[in-house]
């Protein structure tokens with residue numbers, strides 16, 4: 001049984017059409033921060049960490065996917081990833097770092113800048129890529145729009161737009177990610193967010209040439225990518241009081257501290273019985289870990305939804321939220 005399972009994966013691996021060496025290394029260098037299962041302290045003279053044991057390649061029926069390039073033991077860290085863009089949920093804005101989403105408690109050191117709270121001087125410095133532009137504008141109408149309609153993705157688009165204006169990233173920085181297919185109704189619903197974003201930046205004296213990228217087509221294409229690729233961040237680590245309030249919040253309100261888009265984690269396909277998962281300990285830095293032993297050539301898949309739901313509920317959620325019909329072995333078995 002194990003042998004046939006293994007040889008199925010092996011033959012798949014041999015036939016894989018890998019992305020070019022150049023595009024794969026670009027993806028890896030963009031996304032990962034550590035590559036091995038052991039923690040190493042990087043000093044200026046120490047060699048850079050080895051790349052993670054994965055390869056992005058075409059799958060048979062789910063577009064691109066992430067494949068193991070060697071055997072990985074159960075529970076190992078595959079790699080970590082820093083967000084391309086992240087944003088606290090509006091309900092957490094006063095209780096988490098505006099850059100890394102770490103919880104800020106009454107005991108933690110705090111670094112304030114205008115209306116934002118940061119957990120460290122480093123986060124305050126790192127936030128300049130968007131905050132130097134963002135703080136020039138009045139976002140009250142835009143935030144009200146998101147709050148009243150329960151929208152979180154326009155906040156990520158706003159942050160990305162500010163990063164583009166500040167010159168930190170290019171306007172097409174997330175265009176490599178797969179977009180959702182949007183119906184005309186969905187595109188129509190996005191118009192208000194687009195106009196409010198543009199208006200807020202115009203009023204903040206952004207120059208016309210700084211805003212040339214910010215047209216309806218850019219806004220909807222970014223929203224289409226964020227819709228499929230954004231992760232909702234729930235922190236696993238933290239204080240006992242945090243765990244208690246999270247337990248209460250899971251009944252009453254939003255437990256997520258925010259949302260984020262990553263590069264490499266966006267290439268992991270879904271499985272209702274996954275062999276890998278993504279977790280967050282105390283900030284928005286993601287950790288991709290195996291849930292069981294994975295062979296060289298095996299595709300690494302995570303679960304996008306609550307796997308404890310029944311077959312029909314899972315299929316409906318994946319079709320409506322992500323636009324695909326899941327044909328993972330568990331779904332095919334009817335479970």
Ligand SMILES: C[S@@+](CC[C@H](N)C(=O)[O-])C[C@H]1O[C@@H](n2cnc3c(N)ncnc32)[C@H](O)[C@@H]1O
Nearest residue numbers: 062063064178266267268269270322324326327
């Ligand atoms: C986050 S992306 C994963 C990477 C994507 N395959 C790509 O090429 O960029 C999610 C999309 O991948 C495809 N996908 C993921 N898991 C799948 C599955 N189990 N069955 C079919 N398609 C899947 C769907 O098109 C889905 O909308």
